[in-house]
Amino acid sequence: MRFVIDALGPQGRQRFVYDNVTSSLTQGDGRPVAMPFEIPAPAPWQSVSAISRDTPGLKGGPFRRIKIQLGLQCNYACSYCNQASQRPAQEGAGRVDAFLATLATWLSVERHRAPTFEFWGGEPLVYWKLLQPLAEALRQRHPDAGLFLITNGALLDTAKVDWLDRMGFAVGISHDGPGQAARGPDPLEVPATRAAILDLYRRFKPQGRVSFNAMLHRGNASRAQVQAFFVALTGDADVPIGEGHWIDAYDDAGVRACLRSPAEHAMFRRQAFAEARAGCASNFGALRGKVEAFMASIAHRRPASSLGQKCGMDRADHLAVDLHGNVLTCQNVAAGTAAPNGQPHRLGTTAAIERVALASGTHWSRRPECPRCPVLHICRGSCMFLEGPLWQTSCDAAYSDAVVVFALAFELLTGTVPLRIDALEGEPLPDTRRDLFGSDARVGAGAVVRRVIPIHSMSPVRSSA
Ligand code: SF4
Ligand code: SF4
Incomplete structure (x- = not known):
């Protein structure tokens, strides 16, 4: 679908046309936009399968990412947790020896490309007695595999940091920086835990094995403030910040943590753009990666047919399992629950992996809104099972x-x-989507006035985004 874009630059107003199916970007008169610098070509695009309740996805090896759900218990209660609604339905954790006993019968991996094993909670360190033997057995069987976990850090101590280091883990530490109150207690206020977190950071940073993972929500909407928090905490101007995007809403608490009015949306967009443009969000790797990926999509004409879901869990080679051998929609759900479309989150079992059917999610192309969305290539359809x-x-x-x-x-x-930005064909976009930074305001009898947004007075964006 094509969109017309009104933009402001040193030469005044200019018009462009963007096509989200072919990723072409042209001037208003049809001339292609010349790329101002060389943008490396990514690996060749491949079409993806568009899963839905009526066209379920398959799972099959060789697997590249295996997410092992240890259980949904957590020692925290974040106000916007995406697992909160699932927790009451979870089963007992299962047994490591039983899980490992059948592993070789279903886990195929590429010979020259080691897989990554992710260990998920809840809080994975709550499951220390399962995590330790499981990770050690997997390390023995797959010496080159990536091992990864995300922890809130509250249960870290020197012995656990030593073990994680010895095992070669990469670790994401969930912490919202200045907005941590939305997650509850702050492990950085406990001296021994703070010391363990900083010890881990210092030991893992040189190999690029650690990040602080912060989420954006109404109580934590400024990437610049998050970045300043972690720079001050670590004394490291280049501290890596993971995640860093706006939360999805999985229940009423999640809705309350999201932006509410058109004015709030506009304010967030202006602030986030200004912060990134001024280089105050440069440590957010995902933000930088998305800017680069979107530029590459235009430079190399990425077809929309190659776009999977944002989390990758619609892919056949990405697998989420629990220790009972249940194959799940993703690591955030319990086997006994159903998705909002009525389909079970338990997709099948590892014992019959060829019969696993992913019907609990909806690929973006099967929703009415996403194919008509100008930011499709960046967003990729939000969470595939929400409705x-x-x-x-x-x-x-x-x-x-x-x-x-x-x-x-x-x-x-x-x-x-x-x-x-507006649709060139079909229904116009809603006002709040057309007007990107809230520069239009309706007054009196619906007349529109244009506000001047002082975004051009800010310092230039760094080339890294
Ligand atoms: S989920 Fe919303 S923002 Fe994302 S691609 Fe679909 S319509 Fe666009
Ligand atoms: S399906 Fe993907 S986006 Fe949705 S909760 Fe699971 S991992 Fe997150």
């Missing part, structure tokens, strides 16, 4: 987040800042 008002709230948040990436990449490619 109804929760999906809509998550979609709205994802749009505002992705608009910032769109504008950053667009400015790097064209030297202009996009202010308005």
Whole structure:
């Protein structure tokens, strides 16, 4: 679908046309936009299968990413947790020896490409007695495999840091920086835990094996403040910050943590764009990666048919399992629950992996909204199993987040800042999606006035995003 973009640059207003199916970006008169610098070509695109309840996805090896769900117990209770609604339905954790006994019968991996094993909770360190023997057995069987976990850090101590280091783990430490109150207690306020977290950081950083993972929500909407927090904590100007995107809404608490009014959305977009443009969000690897990926999609004409879901769990070679051998929609769900579309989150079992059917999610191409969305290549359809008002709230948040990436990449490619975007064919976009930074305000009898947004007075964006 094609969109017309009004943008502002040193030469004044300019018009462009963007096609989200072919990733072409042209001037208003049809001339292609010349790329201002060389953008390396990514690996060749491949078409993906568009899963849905009526066209279930398959799972099959060789597997590249295996997410092992140890259980959903957690020692924290984050207000916006995406697992909260699942927790009451979880089964007991299962047995490591039984899991390992059948592993070789279903786990095929590439000979020259080691897989990554991820260990998920809840809080994975709550399951220390399962985690330790399981990871050690997997390390023995797959010496080159990546091992990864995300922890809130509250249970870290010197012995656990030593073990994680010895095992070659990469670790994400969930912490919202200045917005940590939304997660509950702060492990950094406990001296021994703070020391263990900083010890881990110092030991893992040189090999690129650690990040602080922060989420954006109403109580934590400034990437610049998050970055300043972790730079001050670690004394490291280059501290890596993971995740860093807006939360999805999985329940009422999640909805309350999302942006509410058009004015809040506009304010967030302006602030996030300004912060990134001024280089105050440069430690957010995912933000940088999305800007680069979007520029590459335009430079090399990425077809929309090659876009899977944002989390990758629609892929056949990405697998989420629990220790009972249940294959799950993803690591955030319990086997006994159903997705909002009525399909079970338990997709089958590892014992019959050829019969696993992913019907609990909906690929973006099978939703009415996403194919008509200008930020499709950046967002990739939000969470694949959400539906109804929760999906809509998550979609709205994802749009505002992705608009910032769109504008950053667009400015790097064209030297202009996009202010308005609209569909060239079919239904116009809603006002709040057309007007990217809230530069239009309705007054009196519906008349529109244009506000001047002082985004051009800010310092230039760093080339890294
Ligand atoms: S912002 Fe919403 S409509 Fe656009 S791709 Fe994401 S989920 Fe789909
Ligand atoms: S399906 Fe993907 S986006 Fe949705 S909860 Fe699972 S991992 Fe997250």
